[in-house]
Amino acid sequence: MPDIFQIEAVDPSGKTKARAGRVHTPHGPFETPAFMPVGTKGSVKGVGPDDLRALGAGIILSNALHLMLRPGAETIASLGGLHSFMGWDGPILTDSGGFQAHSLRALRKDDPDGILLSSPYDGTRVLLTPELAIRTQSLLGSDIMMCLDECTPWPADEREAARSMGLTHAWARRSLNAWDPSKGALLFGIAQGGFHPRLRRESAQEIASMGFPGHAAGGLALGEPRDLRLGAIEATFSVLPEDKPRYLMGLGTPVDILDGIMLGADMFDCVIPTRNARNGQLFTNRGPINIGNARYANDPLPPEEGCDCLACRSFSRAYLRQLHKNREPLFPRLASVHNLRFYQRLVRMARERLKNGTLLDYYKEFLDQYAPDAAP
Amino acid sequence: MPDIFQIEAVDPSGKTKARAGRVHTPHGPFETPAFMPVGTKGSVKGVGPDDLRALGAGIILSNALHLMLRPGAETIASLGGLHSFMGWDGPILTDSGGFQAHSLRALRKDDPDGILLSSPYDGTRVLLTPELAIRTQSLLGSDIMMCLDECTPWPADEREAARSMGLTHAWARRSLNAWDPSKGALLFGIAQGGFHPRLRRESAQEIASMGFPGHAAGGLALGEPRDLRLGAIEATFSVLPEDKPRYLMGLGTPVDILDGIMLGADMFDCVIPTRNARNGQLFTNRGPINIGNARYANDPLPPEEGCDCLACRSFSRAYLRQLHKNREPLFPRLASVHNLRFYQRLVRMARERLKNGTLLDYYKEFLDQYAPDAAP
Numbered sequence: 069m070p071d072i073f074q075i076e077a078v079d080p081s082g083k084t085k086a087r088a089g090r091v092h093t094p095h096g097p098f099e100t101p102a103f104m105p106v107g108t109k110g111s112v113k114g115v116g117p118d119d120l121r122a123l124g125a126g127i128i129l130s131n132a133l134h135l136m137l138r139p140g141a142e143t144i145a146s147l148g149g150l151h152s153f154m155g156w157d158g159p160i161l162t163d164s165g166g167f168q169a170h171s172l173r174a175l176r177k178d179d180p181d182g183i184l185l186s187s188p189y190d191g192t193r194v195l196l197t198p199e200l201a202i203r204t205q206s207l208l209g210s211d212i213m214m215c216l217d218e219c220t221p222w223p224a225d226e227r228e229a230a231r232s233m234g235l236t237h238a239w240a241r242r243s244l245n246a247w248d249p250s251k252g253a254l255l256f257g258i259a260q261g262g263f264h265p266r267l268r269r270e271s272a273q274e275i276a277s278m279g280f281p282g283h284a285a286g287g288l289a290l291g292e293p294r295d296l297r298l299g300a301i302e303a304t305f306s307v308l309p310e311d312k313p314r315y316l317m318g319l320g321t322p323v324d325i326l327d328g329i330m331l332g333a334d335m336f337d338c339v340i341p342t343r344n345a346r347n348g349q350l351f352t353n354r355g356p357i358n359i360g361n362a363r364y365a366n367d368p369l370p371p372e373e374g375c376d377c378l379a380c381r382s383f384s385r386a387y388l389r390q391l392h393k394n395r396e397p398l399f400p401r402l403a404s405v406h407n408l409r410f411y412q413r414l415v416r417m418a419r420e421r422l423k424n425g426t427l428l429d430y431y432k433e434f435l436d437q438y439a440p441d442a443a444p
Numbered sequence: 445m446p447d448i449f450q451i452e453a454v455d456p457s458g459k460t461k462a463r464a465g466r467v468h469t470p471h472g473p474f475e476t477p478a479f480m481p482v483g484t485k486g487s488v489k490g491v492g493p494d495d496l497r498a499l500g501a502g503i504i505l506s507n508a509l510h511l512m513l514r515p516g517a518e519t520i521a522s523l524g525g526l527h528s529f530m531g532w533d534g535p536i537l538t539d540s541g542g543f544q545a546h547s548l549r550a551l552r553k554d555d556p557d558g559i560l561l562s563s564p565y566d567g568t569r570v571l572l573t574p575e576l577a578i579r580t581q582s583l584l585g586s587d588i589m590m591c592l593d594e595c596t597p598w599p600a601d602e603r604e605a606a607r608s609m610g611l612t613h614a615w616a617r618r619s620l621n622a623w624d625p626s627k628g629a630l631l632f633g634i635a636q637g638g639f640h641p642r643l644r645r646e647s648a649q650e651i652a653s654m655g656f657p658g659h660a661a662g663g664l665a666l667g668e669p670r671d672l673r674l675g676a677i678e679a680t681f682s683v684l685p686e687d688k689p690r691y692l693m694g695l696g697t698p699v700d701i702l703d704g705i706m707l708g709a710d711m712f713d714c715v716i717p718t719r720n721a722r723n724g725q726l727f728t729n730r731g732p733i734n735i736g737n738a739r740y741a742n743d744p745l746p747p748e749e750g751c752d753c754l755a756c757r758s759f760s761r762a763y764l765r766q767l768h769k770n771r772e773p774l775f776p777r778l779a780s781v782h783n784l785r786f787y788q789r790l791v792r793m794a795r796e797r798l799k800n801g802t803l804l805d806y807y808k809e810f811l812d813q814y815a816p817d818a819a820p
Contacts, residue, residue: 110766114773117758139741139766147744147762155758346773365515368523382493382531386523390486390515397490397722400773 072254072281073313081425085305085332088419091127091282091313093159093211094252095151098126100313100334101415103325104161105408106342108168109134110144110154113342114400115408117155123377123409124416127158127211129337132204133165133172133196137187141207149209161212161337164201167219167286167318180235182216198242202255210253214284215243217258222290229262233271236260236286244278256282256315263296265303272307283308284315289324289338298327305332322351322414322438326431329418341411345403348392351410353437357385359403364389377409378402448630448657449689457801461681461708464795467503467658467689469535469587470628471527474502476689476710477791479701480537481784482718484544485510486520486530489718490776491784493531499753499785500792503534503587505713508580509541509548509572513563517583525585537588537713540577543595543662543694556611558592574618578631586629590660591619593634598666605638609647612636612662620654632658632691639672641679648683659684660691665700665714674703681708698727698790698814702807705794717787721779724768727786729813733761735779740765753785754778 077088089100105112105120108131112120120128135144144153151157169183175193176184182197198216205213216239220232240257247255257280261267268285275283285304288297301316308314315335316328325336341351348360352372357364359371370380371388379388379402391399414434421430453464465476481488481496484507488496496504511520520529527533545559551569552560558573574592581589592615596608616633623631633656637643644661651659661680664673677692684690692709695701701712717727724736728748733740735747746756747764755764755778767775790810797806 109770109772110763111770111772111774114777116754116774116777118754138769139762143742143762146742147760153760153763153766155763366519366522378492378494384523384529386515386519387486387529387531390529393514394485394487396485396487397773397776398487398492401490401492401777 073311075311077423079422079425079427081428083428084330084422086329086418086422086427087310087332087334088423089313089334091159091334093127093254095157095159095211098159099419101325101329101418102126102335103411103415104129104335104337106337106339107154109138110150112404112408113346114404115342116401119378119401119405120156120408121158123405124412125158125408127161127335128156129161129163130154130208130210131165131168132162132201132208132210132213133168135208136165136200136204137192137194138189141204145207145209151209159211161315161335162205162208162210162214163317164205164214164216165196166201166217169196170219178231178235180238183218198239199246202243202246206248206251206253212254212256212282213247214256215240215258217260217286219290220260220262220287222263222287222292224262226262226264226267229260229264229267232262233260233267237271237274240275240278244280254281256280256284256313258284258286258317259304259308260287261300261304262287263292263300265299268300268303269307272304276307276309280312282313282315284317285333286317288316289318289320298331301328301331301333322411323435325411325414326418326434329415329422330427330431336415341407342404345407346400348403349407350388350403351407353434355438359385359388359392361389371406372410375406375409375413377406379406449687451687453799455798455801455803457804459804460706460798462705462794462798462803463686463708463710464799465689465710467535467710469503469630471533471535471587474535475795477701477705477794478502478711479787479791480505480711480713482713482715483530485514486526488780488784489722490780491718492777495754495777495781496532496784497534499781500788501534501784503537503711504532505537505539506530506584506586507541507544508538508577508584508586508589509544511584512541512576512580513568513570514565517580521583521585527585535587537691537711538581538584538586538590539693540581540590540592541572542577542593545572546595554607554611556614559594574615575622578619578622582624582627582629588630588632588658589623590632591616591634593636593662595666596636596638596663598639598663598668600638602638602640602643605636605640605643608638609636609643613647613650616651616654620656630657632656632660632689634660634662634693635680635684636663637676637680638663639668639676641675644676644679645683648680652684656688658689658691660693661709662693664692665694665696674707677704677707677709698787699811701787701790702794702810705791705798706803706807712791717783718780721783722776724779726764726779727783729810731814735761735764735768737765747782748786751782751785751789753782755782
């Protein structure tokens with residue numbers, strides 16, 4: 069297997085475990101730490117590929133299960149694959165859909181074979197197996213495929229978390245067997261283990277032993293308290309090999325992202341920037357603002373002074389408020405572009421600051437402005 | 445008053461009354477025949493100023509009444525005017541809101557003073573007078589202002605249409621008095637008269653006699669049959685002076701636009717391209733298609749082969765169907781950009797063909813493809 073991950077720097081201050089790197093995929097490389105905008109159904113909500121390129125996204129995420137249910141992986145394959153379908157020629161990571169399968173409607177519990185679910189589009193029953201997840205992601209032409217896993221719920225006692233973890237491990241092995249590495253796409257294994265550090269370490273050990281090109285920590289951001297989350301990440305990353313990319317799934321707020329980077333994560337995805345944008349929340353270095361607030365009715369400033377995004381370059385808070393209040397379809401685009409640009413700037417700044425050994429200072433400076441009352 | 449309208453060509457074949465020209469405004473010139481995308485509340489629905497420039501819009505339309513009610517004309521003025529507010533530096537025509545005032549909720553009938561209405565945003569009562577409409581449009585910084593008029597309903601008998609027309613004439617005189625031409629913005633008078641050719645001619649005569657820089661035919665596209673509409677346009681344009689721009693308000697379908705051009709209209713506005721886009725209808729030279737139709741589920745073609753718009757350059761009908769079915773917020777943008785580009789291409793093609801004397805041939809060629817079963 070070629071060297072798909074180059075580490076360019078590890079925080080030289082030694083104060084964090086952060087690293088800067090580059091992951092190579094069939095659709096080119098992307099820099100890490102990377103934040104992946106989420107395009108679950110083949111579109112980052114409200115944001116076109118032209119906007120994604122302009123705001124600096126290096127890789128985006130989509131969801132194999134959703135695309136399998138609609139319009140169908142074969143349909144997308146016949147149209148030239150997901151990149152061609154959605155007009156994005158950069159790297160794409162696809163989640164298998166294990167997380168969504170459970171939240172959609174798992175019809176049978178604890179089925180070792182896979183996840184039996186009912187399509188939210190037409191009620192069709194589908195048994196999502198590890199093999200089907202790999203086949204689907206291959207048809208889509210994904211650059212980075214994810215193993216089907218079982219997202220251990222929170223809270224779950226140690227016994228339940230261990231059972232769930234065992235299923236994830238068995239499915240990881242089946243995924244690996246179903247994967248044809250000669251085709252170029254990468255496959256990442258997912259470590260689970262609930263919020264029990266012992267299980268987290270055990271899962272990371274087991275997944276790491278299988279020889280995936282990259283690894284992920286799954287089962288996080290389920291509503292758990294921050295210290296539990298950080299403990300689980302730390303336990304997972306203490307075991308996952310350092311020479312392969314680490315993807316922290318489903319996180320998070322800007323502070324979560326920085327936390328993750330300092331613990332050694334290389335890749336992130338989260339719906340927060342786009343979902344919150346649609347609800348009128350715009351991220352700024354001084355914390356998020358709700359653009360519908362009456363205080364912005366006459367505000368001539370851009371959402372964030374100094375921001376170079378499409379929204380900030382051309383529009384005032386007053387105008388964005390007008391769009392939001394009138395539910396103008398232009399609003400989701402402008403707000404999402406702004407928030408995604410904010411996230412891209414965040415990970416790029418972290419990358420720069422870790423390279424020169426001042427990431428921890430950056431973290432403190434960021435928190436001082438962003439959430440002055442938050443205890444880091 | 446400077447010469448704001450240059451006629452570059454009148455159909456040399458003599459078979460139509462079409463002309464090609466150029467209107468000069470404080471924000472630069474635009475070519476005619478012109479189709480104006482509609483941005484009622486300060487945003488062309490789903491389409492950013494970057495998209496509008498890319499698709500070739502020379503002038504856009506907004507609505508003074510809506511902006512007066514929200515966020516307020518003074519607010520927009522304090523933010524630098526409508527152009528700055530919405531990030532569009534080309535010409536803007538503002539309708540006074542007479543048409544909308546009636547459809548919103550006129551609280552008192554036949555008030556010679558103005559239109560008493562209740563704001564759909566907060567219930568505030570507003571008396572929209574000709575003077576307030578001019579003041580509002582001045583505050584917005586409109587390039588082309590429209591007189592407040594009464595849109596005569598259809599059907600209306602001759603007596604009712606005559607009464608309504610008299611009100612429009614009185615309001616036109618008051619608008620003219622309230623207008624300060626030294627500030628650069630143009631003011632167009634609106635001829636009404638229902639669908640009674642005698643009244644149409646009388647109204648055009650009366651409005652023309654007042655000396656506006658441009659004229660409009662109002663009160664059309666209310667659901668009337670095509671022959672009534674064409675008769676009313678013909679009667680109006682037979683009287684309106686040829687050396688001033690003629691704006692055909694609220695029209696229409698692609699065929700309506702070509703009909704209007706052949707009768708001598710220079711400017712058009714209509715919500716059809718953007719509203720129909722949001723409902724999944726995409727215009728093509730072979731007639732509109734409904735992208736939600738199952739026949740497009742695997743269709744690799746762009747909405748229209750040969751179209752150079754953002755949607756057609758990058759996406760298949762199958763992908764646009766996926767966006768439409770999933771109610772993705774990217775859909776309104778792509779579909780509206782396509783339809784607006786279709787309309788821009790239509791008026792540009794008409795402009796070229798009229799200049800070389802083959803507009804009537806173009807009309808027939810267009811109909812043959814677009815609506816082969818329609819009697820022209």
